[in-house]
Amino acid sequence: MDQIDTDLTRDEDDTDAYALDRKSVAAILYAVDIQDQDKLTELMEPLHAADIADLLEQINPYDRARLIRLYDREFDGDILSELDESIREEVMAVLRPDVLAEAVRELDSDDVVDLLEDLEEPQQEAILEVLEDADRVAVEQSLSYPENSAGRLMQREVVMAPEHWTVGQAIDFMRNSEDLPEQFYHVVLVDPRLHPIGNVTLGKIMGARRETLLTDLMEETFQIIPADQDEEDVAYAFNQYHLISAPVVDEEGRLVGVITIDDAMVVLDEEHEEDILRLAGVGEGSLSDTVVETAKQRLPWLAVNLLTAILASLVIAIFDQTISRFVALAVLMPIVASMGGNAGTQSLTVAVRALATRDLTGSNLWRVLRREVLVGLGNGLIFAVVMGVVGLAWFGSPELGLVIAAAMVVNLVVAGLAGAGIPVLLDKIGVDPALASGTFVTTVTDVVGFFAFLGLAAITLL
């Protein structure tokens, strides 16, 4: 027992190189228990805002409220930004109004936008009021762009320079500038109508002589992002072209902001989370949701599954006479359906993922479909032989072996076709394939599996 305990501890130390370890969480909660504010502040001091947010997400609501009240004035705006949306409102309700106001005022405009977009109107108003005039205008302008658009994601603070400037002029301008953004990596060159024409990295400016023209240093890869572009496309562009920052333009093509790679990385992460959860039939869920919230999120997906399961049962019911004469059919039929469901899930996951990364396009659609069907045929034949032998050995009936073998081939071919085809069709008609493919594909493989197996059995065995 001792042995095992040691192993588990070692494993935890090893993999959680950055995460909060159990001991510090316990120490923090103890400080909260004994209401020792100094001790709490001391323990929280080395933690990054992202870690504090994780901590708040992991503990229960009662401890959360007590910790926040005791931490009080130390509470940082960045912690709010890092918090999962599901408990952000709860945390903001616990914070004293003046602490909340101070926390929000510290944030960059894009972080305030991120904070505000999930709040109700009256709470939005309350927070906008505490901002300085310039910040409030910037935030309101960003909020005027559609949800999940580049306009919401960008920061308004941009360092730009006229296209005819030299390195020396740019350096002098920046050195004399009162408020450069906290983080920036490029100077955006613009023409007189404020249209961006290129990016120059700060590294290139650093390495060049003062008299060098900025236009001679422009990056080869340059992507301009329309403010109303979907953030998913923005993340794709950053990932595909290894962008570090990209200018955002309004409808007239004028520079209005800049998006940096760290924001794109967050979006990419969220998109993945969404895909993975949707594929499993889990809605928006978060780990800090309550039992009732979680049950509600999952209920619709289970309800849809129930309908498709009943559909499959109706197929079985057609053959109830056959089953009551050959009970071996009832024993074997879930195998055919299960293998089809699994093969279909394999094909659909590859297709959904390839659609998301834009690797599956008009150019290779038919080749991919053909491949999936042939893979289904190949593996179908292999498992047909296996199950034919199992069927024969178990129930001593060569006919039964042949029937399950044939049904296996049919179902695995159909699984390949449906698994690759259904996501593509859903994508074409504008439905997220991650969301709906699973249900359709397993319905197809269940129905086809039961129908092929029981139908062939009815013909052959009766």
Next chain:
Amino acid sequence: MDQIDTDLTRDEDDTDAYALDRKSVAAILYAVDIQDQDKLTELMEPLHAADIADLLEQINPYDRARLIRLYDREFDGDILSELDESIREEVMAVLRPDVLAEAVRELDSDDVVDLLEDLEEPQQEAILEVLEDADRVAVEQSLSYPENSAGRLMQREVVMAPEHWTVGQAIDFMRNSEDLPEQFYHVVLVDPRLHPIGNVTLGKIMGARRETLLTDLMEETFQIIPADQDEEDVAYAFNQYHLISAPVVDEEGRLVGVITIDDAMVVLDEEHEEDILRLAGVGEGSLSDTVVETAKQRLPWLAVNLLTAILASLVIAIFDQTISRFVALAVLMPIVASMGGNAGTQSLTVAVRALATRDLTGSNLWRVLRREVLVGLGNGLIFAVVMGVVGLAWFGSPELGLVIAAAMVVNLVVAGLAGAGIPVLLDKIGVDPALASGTFVTTVTDVVGFFAFLGLAAITLL
């Protein structure tokens, strides 16, 4: 028909803002068909290396070889970097040796490492030979670090400065430096033993007066990465702390390289891909794999599924007498198993994802497990009522309704427990939960589902 066509086109234009469109692919393949080198070069000119790589992945091997041969000297090293590993070797075999050598010489050391690590020994040697001495040493040193470690990911080119330098000294140093890295965003401050002590962004240096000390401009968030750290942990740190670049140190804590966010983003993307494919029981697969390769990758997972399906069948076989008397049981039993499988998949996906993002830890494990069980109980009760009514209405037997209702509750509670518990257990013993959880969980829900339903039926109905 016309109507639909127009819609599909619009949809494609809309979502594929960056991807290659079908028309340009067709034009490129036509140029290859008629062997028009000038036309091909002209059509490829505006494409980013990443897009050219995508194009090569999407077309068939025959067109691929012809395109590469015709494109010839224009073939860029970056295209090789961007190519999926599955076809990289094939492409390198088609390239003329001198074109390949030239392409590799253009690359940064970290990209060469990425290229080499998947190759066989003799091919590695051949490529190392064409590199200049300094580059070869850098690449060989990187290759001496374990696979998937920070040492493989880092670039060797670092801009560093002694901790006592001023802004002016740093600027002069950079301006006089012969070969600054292509992309860099920070100056790393080091002590006399080359231990990194802080990062200063180029933006801060640009905005400060020449006499300012670099130490006064250091970033608040500073993470040092050991060269042997797993790349997964590196990606986590970049994502968690919004790092842009981070210094990498050897065992003595000396600066040996730097990792930038774009590399971390690639790793994050790969980790996601791996998780999503593993959850679906698809191995390493890529869209450009052949039928035989794909079938082979998927076969083991289907084989495991077959074993678990046979296990479930054995449970059914125990009750064959009961089924032959009440064929309604055969009709309804897949519903119980299917609902359990779905609920289990929901729980396990949430757990696997939370383990990957380190949101599920020792601090909240018991709360999460309790939640999953209670969610299973809640939804189980709801679907118990629904199925009780369906069972009664369909087969006119209150007993049958009660049996399926009870089995539903049992299976959904077990699904919640197994769905959350199994991934945690696998993670503890060092097995990737994404890889193996699915099989275990659906085995549990199938076996429990059939056993509970048929067992209760045998007791109640006989």
